[in-house]
Amino acid sequence: MAAKWLDSAVFYEIYPQSFQDTNADGIGDFQGIMKRLDYIKELGCNAIWINPCFASPFGDAGYDVSDYYTVAPRYGTNEDLKELFAQAHQREMHVLLDLVPGHTSVEHPWFKESMKPEKNVYTDRYIWTDSVWEAPEGAQSLRGISDRDGSCMVNFFSHQPALNYGFYERNRPWQQAPEDEGPQASLEEMKNVMRFWFSMGCDGFRVDMAGAMVKNDPESKGTIALWQNVRAFLDREFPDKVLVSEWGEPDKSLQGGFHMDFLLHFGPSHYNDLFRCEEPFFSSRGKGDVKAFVEKYLDNYRKSERKGLICIPSGNHDMDRLARSLQGDELKIAFAFLLSMPGAPFIYYGDEIGMRYVEGIHSVEGGYNRTGSRSPMQWDHTANAGFSSASPEKLYVKMDPMEDRPCAEDQLAEPASLYHEVQKLIRLRGAHTALGNKADIEFVYVEENKYPLAYVRSSEDETVLVIVNPSKEACRISTANTKVDPAKAKAFYQLGDSVSYDEKTGEWVVPGGSVHFIA
Numbered sequence: 001m002a003a004k005w006l007d008s009a010v011f012y013e014i015y016p017q018s019f020q021d022t023n024a025d026g027i028g029d030f031q032g033i034m035k036r037l038d039y040i041k042e043l044g045c046n047a048i049w050i051n052p053c054f055a056s057p058f059g060d061a062g063y064d065v066s067d068y069y070t071v072a073p074r075y076g077t078n079e080d081l082k083e084l085f086a087q088a089h090q091r092e093m094h095v096l097l098d099l100v101p102g103h104t105s106v107e108h109p110w111f112k113e114s115m116k117p118e119k120n121v122y123t124d125r126y127i128w129t130d131s132v133w134e135a136p137e138g139a140q141s142l143r144g145i146s147d148r149d150g151s152c153m154v155n156f157f158s159h160q161p162a163l164n165y166g167f168y169e170r171n172r173p174w175q176q177a178p179e180d181e182g183p184q185a186s187l188e189e190m191k192n193v194m195r196f197w198f199s200m201g202c203d204g205f206r207v208d209m210a211g212a213m214v215k216n217d218p219e220s221k222g223t224i225a226l227w228q229n230v231r232a233f234l235d236r237e238f239p240d241k242v243l244v245s246e247w248g249e250p251d252k253s254l255q256g257g258f259h260m261d262f263l264l265h266f267g268p269s270h271y272n273d274l275f276r277c278e279e280p281f282f283s284s285r286g287k288g289d290v291k292a293f294v295e296k297y298l299d300n301y302r303k304s305e306r307k308g309l310i311c312i313p314s315g316n317h318d319m320d321r322l323a324r325s326l327q328g329d330e331l332k333i334a335f336a337f338l339l340s341m342p343g344a345p346f347i348y349y350g351d352e353i354g355m356r357y358v359e360g361i362h363s364v365e366g367g368y369n370r371t372g373s374r375s376p377m378q379w380d381h382t383a384n385a386g387f388s389s390a391s392p393e394k395l396y397v398k399m400d401p402m403e404d405r406p407c408a409e410d411q412l413a414e415p416a417s418l419y420h421e422v423q424k425l426i427r428l429r430g431a432h433t434a435l436g437n438k439a440d441i442e443f444v445y446v447e448e449n450k451y452p453l454a455y456v457r458s459s460e461d462e463t464v465l466v467i468v469n470p471s472k473e474a475c476r477i478s479t480a481n482t483k484v485d486p487a488k489a490k491a492f493y494q495l496g497d498s499v500s501y502d503e504k505t506g507e508w509v510v511p512g513g514s515v516h517f518i519a
Contacts, residue, residue, distance in 0.1 A: 003204075003240045005047075005094055006259055007437055010339075010426055011346040012045035015317050016053050016075055017061070017365075017396045018376045019349055021388035026395040028376075028387070030076040030084050037091055039408065043352060043419070044426030047094040047344070049206050049244075051317055053081065057107050059159045060366035061317070061374075062098075063208060064105035068193040078200070085201030096244060097197060099205035101190045102212055103155040103162050106142070111161050115146035124182025125189075127153040127164045127215065130174045137172075150174070155209065157366060165213045168222035178214055178222050187226065191233055194241075204242035210258065211247040220249070224256040231257025250310045251303030260309040260344060263297075265319040270296050271312070275334060280325050281453075282334045284513055286471030291448045298443065301342075309438070313346035314338055321350075321373050324357035329513055332421045332495055333470045336515040339425040340457065340466050344437050350377050352422045353411045361398045375400055380409035421495070428493055428517065434462035435517075445477045452510050456483045465489070465518040467499060472512040479506055484518055493517035 020032025033050070040048065052062030055070045062072065071081050088095050104111055113122035127136065128150035135141045136153040142161060143151035153162040163186045166178030176182055194205065214222030227243075234241055234257075247253040248264035263269045265276065270293035274281045281288030300310055314335070315322050326334055331354055339345055357372040364371050375397045379386030384399055385407055392399065399405075411419035429435045434457045444465070445454035452469035454477055465484045469475055479486050479501065486501040486508070496514030501507075510516070 003242050003259070005203075005240075006242055006344060008430065009047040009094065009344040009437065010045045010429070011047045011049050011096075011344055012040045012043070013049045013051070013313070013316055013346055013348045015051045015349060015374055017051075018374050018387070020377065020379075021390065024388060024390045024394075025074065026388055026390040027074050028396070029074065030071075030080040034084055034087050037087055037093065041091050041093060042423070043347075044423050044430070045347060046092060047096070047203075048088065049096045049346065050098060052098045052100060052208075057105050057159075058365045059105065060157050061364075063100050063366075064103075064157070064160050065100055066105045066107040067109075069196055082200045085203075089201065094203040095201075096204045096206050096242070097202050098208060099190075099193070100208040101163065101193075102165075102209045103160040106159045106161060114152075114161075115148050117147045117149070121185070124164055124176065124180075125186055126161050128174065129172070134172075153215075155212065162215075165215075165226060166222065167215045168217035170216065175216070178226060187229065191230065194230075194234075195237070198238050198241055203240075204244065204259075206244045206246065207258070208246050210245035210253060210256075211249060220252045220256075224252055227253075227256030227258060244311070250300045254304045254309060260311050261304075262311050262313060262346070268296055269293070269300075274337075275315075275322055276320050276325055282326055282330055282337070282470045284330055284470060284472045286451055286473055286512075287449075288470075289449045290453050291446055294443055294446045294453075301441070309343050311343040311346055312338055312341055313348060314351040315348040315373065316346070317348070317374055318370055319373065321348075321355060321357040323351075323354045324372075327354075329496070330470060331418055333468060333513065333515055335418070335422050335425060336493075336495055337453070337466075337468050339422070339429050340435055340464075340517065342437060342439060342441050342457075345426075345429075347422070348373075352419050353378065353408055354406045354418050356400055356402070356405065358398060358400050364397050367397075371397060378405055378407040380407055425493075432462060432464060432492075432517075432519075433459035434464040434519075442483075444481045444483070451475050452477065454482065458483075463519065465516075467508065467510055467514075467516045467518070469496075469510045469512060469514050474512050475510050476502070476505070476507040477510065479508055482508070489518045491516045491518050 019028040022031040054065045055067035056062045110122045114126045135151045140154045141151040155162045166183035167175040242259040244260045245253040245258040248267045250261040253261040263271045273293050279287040281290045358375045376387035411417040439459040443455045451471040454467045457464045465482050497511035499516045500509045
């Protein structure tokens with residue numbers, strides 16, 4: 001049984017390096033997160049996802065772990081993280097950590113042991129071929145790095161050797177089955193990592209590259225079975241803990257036992273059609289198209305048995321900031337959509353105040369083009385926007401240099417700010433069961449290259465029609481299938497001018513740049 005707290009969760013993603021520095025080293029830390037918990041709570045978020053915070057050489061911003069059982073000293077200590085869990089729980093908030101089970105850093109002791117030519121307990125912890133002259137087919141590898149004869153598969157960057165969970169289809173003698181001793185040892189050790197942090201107070205994990213565990217697995221059957229094994233372990237020992245997958249195929253991830261799945265900015269989701277393309281649907285220019293996104297969303301929704309656990313984030317550490325392509329009221333309209341859809345919403349730190357992508361900065365810790373979305377949180381008008389008292393050149397990532405950069409202090413003081421709009425939307429979501437994480441959705445107006453977008457959210461006791469028109473041009477839609485009576489219904493949320501009903505044509509008249517929640 002899934003943890004009930006997830007049914008009403010609204011997440012806030014924290015990139016710990018860039019959130020709040022309390023010791024003047026230019027890098028955020030756990031004490032800084034604790035200092036800002038009330039800010040997150042006041043916004044309306046009751047859950048947090050913290051990007052990787054374990055020991056690491058930081059060749060990939062912590063996604064290259066060197067010790068799963070120890071936090072990176074730059075963030076604090078294990079005791080600090082334990083205290084963070086406790087302080088969040090005191091505020092009735094939950095915390096997910098970021099688990100990277102598919103690979104480690106080359107500096108991990110497991111990998112150093114696996115490189116030895118003598119057989120040992122870690123020999124099969126990673127994926128090695130039998131000969132240095134043979135590389136894993138269709139994959140990058142490390143070779144010639146030790147006296148062990150073989151090439152080691154890597155998952156992404158060349159310093160991230162792939163942990164061994166076996167091969168579903170095997171055609172080479174060095175490819176082990178998922179049930180073999182080496183793959184089973186990898187899986188059991190990941191369960192031990194989870195046990196350790198659950199015992200500290202962690203509420204669950206967001207799992208990196210969750211769909212890529214078992215190799216040569218074209219239909220994901222081996223990977224699904226692996227995660228079903230993990231879910232059975234959770235149900236036995238930690239039924240209140242949750243797993244959220246970076247997979248992007250909800251029909252597979254939910255079958256595997258994950259409680260939720262993210263829509264990804266790559267792959268078939270058409271997520272970028274909404275926010276991050278040449279003509280985003282949420283641009284006021286009105287040249288975008290939402291139909292392909294909705295078709296794929298509904299396909300996933302049906303395959304996942306209408307569980308409503310497909311999460312659509314505002315953004316994350318891997319993609320451009322919303323404000324790189326949307327501005328002003330466009331951002332408010334985008335959030336009205338995000339916060340009225342099924343699944344637990346995820347807000348990337350700073351998106352609630354309209355933080356911008358910082359152009360033209362050098363890569364930091366493997367960020368490359370992603371680095372512009374990882375700049376320090378902008379709190380106020382003090383030094384370094386309140387992020388850190390370190391000298392500017394010591395900051396982890398360069399601060400947005402623009403004089404008009406948004407900050408939380410200004411947004412909190414302005415009633416019409418993006419922050420307050422997001423706060424209002426989260427409160428409405430909590431007050432209306434039909435807008436909840438698991439309430440049903442039915443799209444009632446979706447036309448290719450046309451506006452608006454309209455859908456009905458419904459629970460046992462409530463039906464809400466949502467009409468979203470990012471275009472600056474007014475438009476009309478028939479009321480025939482909207483499931484609310486125009487004569488009796490009223491908008492309980494409105495952004496922009498009021499919607500009206502044309503009795504002669506039986507249509508809603510939807511002003512440009514507007515959103516309406518009607519019940």
